[in-house]
Amino acid sequence: MYTITISDRNCAWLAPPADGPVETIPVTEPKPGEILEIENGMLGRAALIRQARAAREAIEKHRPDRIVTLGGDCLVDLAPMAYLNTRYGGTLGVLWVDAHPDVLTPKDFAQGNAQVLGALLGKGDSDLVSEVNTPIKTSHIKYAGLDAWMPVEGAVINTFGLRRAGSDSLAETSAPVLNWIADEGIAHLAIHFDVDVLDPAKFGPVLFNKPGAPADAWTDVPRGRMLPDQVVRLLQDVAATCDVVGLAIAEYMPWEAIAMHNMLRKLPLLAG
Amino acid sequence: MYTITISDRNCAWLAPPADGPVETIPVTEPKPGEILEIENGMLGRAALIRQARAAREAIEKHRPDRIVTLGGDCLVDLAPMAYLNTRYGGTLGVLWVDAHPDVLTPKDFAQGNAQVLGALLGKGDSDLVSEVNTPIKTSHIKYAGLDAWMPVEGAVINTFGLRRAGSDSLAETSAPVLNWIADEGIAHLAIHFDVDVLDPAKFGPVLFNKPGAPADAWTDVPRGRMLPDQVVRLLQDVAATCDVVGLAIAEYMPWEAIAMHNMLRKLPLLAG
Numbered sequence: 001m002y003t004i005t006i007s008d009r010n011c012a013w014l015a016p017p018a019d020g021p022v023e024t025i026p027v028t029e030p031k032p033g034e035i036l037e038i039e040n041g042m043l044g045r046a047a048l049i050r051q052a053r054a055a056r057e058a059i060e061k062h063r064p065d066r067i068v069t070l071g072g073d074c075l076v077d078l079a080p081m082a083y084l085n086t087r088y089g090g091t092l093g094v095l096w097v098d099a100h101p102d103v104l105t106p107k108d109f110a111q112g113n114a115q116v117l118g119a120l121l122g123k124g125d126s127d128l129v130s131e132v133n134t135p136i137k138t139s140h141i142k143y144a145g146l147d148a149w150m151p152v153e154g155a156v157i158n159t160f161g162l163r164r165a166g167s168d169s170l171a172e173t174s175a176p177v178l179n180w181i182a183d184e185g186i187a188h189l190a191i192h193f194d195v196d197v198l199d200p201a202k203f204g205p206v207l208f209n210k211p212g213a214p215a216d217a218w219t220d221v222p223r224g225r226m227l228p229d230q231v232v233r234l235l236q237d238v239a240a241t242c243d244v245v246g247l248a249i250a251e252y253m254p255w256e257a258i259a260m261h262n263m264l265r266k267l268p269l270l271a272g
Numbered sequence: 273m274y275t276i277t278i279s280d281r282n283c284a285w286l287a288p289p290a291d292g293p294v295e296t297i298p299v300t301e302p303k304p305g306e307i308l309e310i311e312n313g314m315l316g317r318a319a320l321i322r323q324a325r326a327a328r329e330a331i332e333k334h335r336p337d338r339i340v341t342l343g344g345d346c347l348v349d350l351a352p353m354a355y356l357n358t359r360y361g362g363t364l365g366v367l368w369v370d371a372h373p374d375v376l377t378p379k380d381f382a383q384g385n386a387q388v389l390g391a392l393l394g395k396g397d398s399d400l401v402s403e404v405n406t407p408i409k410t411s412h413i414k415y416a417g418l419d420a421w422m423p424v425e426g427a428v429i430n431t432f433g434l435r436r437a438g439s440d441s442l443a444e445t446s447a448p449v450l451n452w453i454a455d456e457g458i459a460h461l462a463i464h465f466d467v468d469v470l471d472p473a474k475f476g477p478v479l480f481n482k483p484g485a486p487a488d489a490w491t492d493v494p495r496g497r498m499l500p501d502q503v504v505r506l507l508q509d510v511a512a513t514c515d516v517v518g519l520a521i522a523e524y525m526p527w528e529a530i531a532m533h534n535m536l537r538k539l540p541l542l543a544g
Contacts, residue, residue: 003541013285014533015542068541191540195532204476204483205528211476228531232538239540247541256477256528259500260467261286266504268463268511269275269340269519270287 003066011070023058041106048112055079069248073113077248082132090134093186097144098194099224103156145197148222167225174237190246197224275338283342295330313378320384327351341520345385349520354404362406365458369416370466371496375428417469420494439497446509462518469496
């Protein structure tokens with residue numbers, strides 16, 4: 001088997017060393033004060049499409065059996081999941097470990113990171129969808145740790161009949177997910193792990209802990225309720241019953257590192 | 273002028289790129305479950321002395337005019353400060369930005385990180401002291417952000433007549449430090465910046481924010497009370513009035529990165 005790792009420097013240095021090739025997808029930082037524009041309903045759309053295509057090219061260069069993706073926001077999983085589902089003949093199982101369903105479209109919400117699973121189903125922005133050769137089979141998708149959603153998201157979940165295991169059902173056991181794997185006969189599984197599925201009181205580097213954020217920021221966005229040990233146990237249990245061929249880590253927000261970086265770059269002998 | 277950087281991977285990747293040679297001092301991690309022993313009153317003494325000597329050798333290989341040190345605990349500043357004071361003929365000024373005076377001896381406290389400024393004055397563990405060819409002139413030392421100390425530390429401060437600017441006196445102005453630089457005619461200054469001088473409610477990656485620590489942990493250890501912007505302003509003001517030839521960053525505790533690392537290394541496709 002052959003694994004590639006697509007890496008982000010904020011997160012990759014914290015993972016064990018890769019045992020296969022490593023690719024880095026360049027992401028241009030906005031200039032100081034630059035405001036990204038909404039293009040066809042999506043913030044920074046051209047850049048996002050460019051990055052997704054660069055990831056696809058990096059993957060197709062290697063044609064690996066497995067992919068580890070260290071992001072970056074949730075949209076980092078578009079190219080890996082799309083490739084893996086084609087690689088495994090449209091039978092890929094997808095475990096979406098996330099506090100949010102990621103099935104919005106530009107009509108509902110301007111951020112591409114909330115649209116990635118929709119695109120993998122063939123729904124949403126045409127350029128995102130066109131990156132997906134083989135849409136994921138809807139019965140092969142299971143949410144883990146998803147407890148709340150917006151009405152427009154609920155409509156998509158119902159239309160496609162997407163399965164869900166909430167955080168309470170996974171607190172002590174992995175059975176809801178293991179049963180789904182058995183029932184559907186899933187042999188090859190890709191895992192999307194958005195760290196915001198974790199309780200922000202128990203795991204610091206997530207959006208909701210942004211230093212200095214107003215007390216009423218994101219009050220209408222559901223918080224994760226899982227614990228790190230619960231997700232680790234779930235993913236280990238899953239790996240014992242089927243072949244995990246994809247793992248993406250998304251939405252890690254290194255607030256401490258950002259604070260340290262912002263301070264160091266202003267100090268004598270370090271400032272430019 | 274010629275600068276070397278002594279780096280630690282937790283912190284160095286967050287600093288702007290070095291503009292001179294970079295040296296890394298190897299630090300052997302304790303094995304899982306290994307308890308460091310107290311040797312002649314100091315925890316892990318042999319390893320600490322070995323690291324201090326390795327830093328000294330790395331510095332003497334380059335004989336630089338300036339040193340940036342990205343640690344690591346406070347003891348990382350033993351070799352750089354000792355070298356720089358000899359390099360500048362015993363006239364080095366030392367600005368010790370820290371919530372703790374770091375003048376304990378093995379008789380008082382078993383951790384070497386709390387002994388480093390004492391050793392630079394020629395007081396304490398004989399092997400630490402023997403790394404200091406030219407003790408720092410006591411009138412050339414000034415604490416910044418130091419508000420509280422133990423009686424045994426107070427005795428050392430009084431005996432040596434060490435100067436101090438508390439956090440309140442530096443909240444709005446750098447004058448207490450700038451006046452000292454002018455009064456003493458300090459031309460070359462080295463700065464020791466222990467990030468635990470910062471208010472732990474305002475800056476996360478310090479000891480006092482260790483995740484899962486008992487509520488009564490370190491209740492008898494003074495917390496820092498400065499803000500990041502106050503320290504940045506102080507150090508920038510200082511750099512405008514004299515030649516900053518040394519900067520050490522100590523006690524950065526990347527709790528978020530540790531939590532992420534501990535989780536990633538247990539996940540499918542990443543676990544060894």
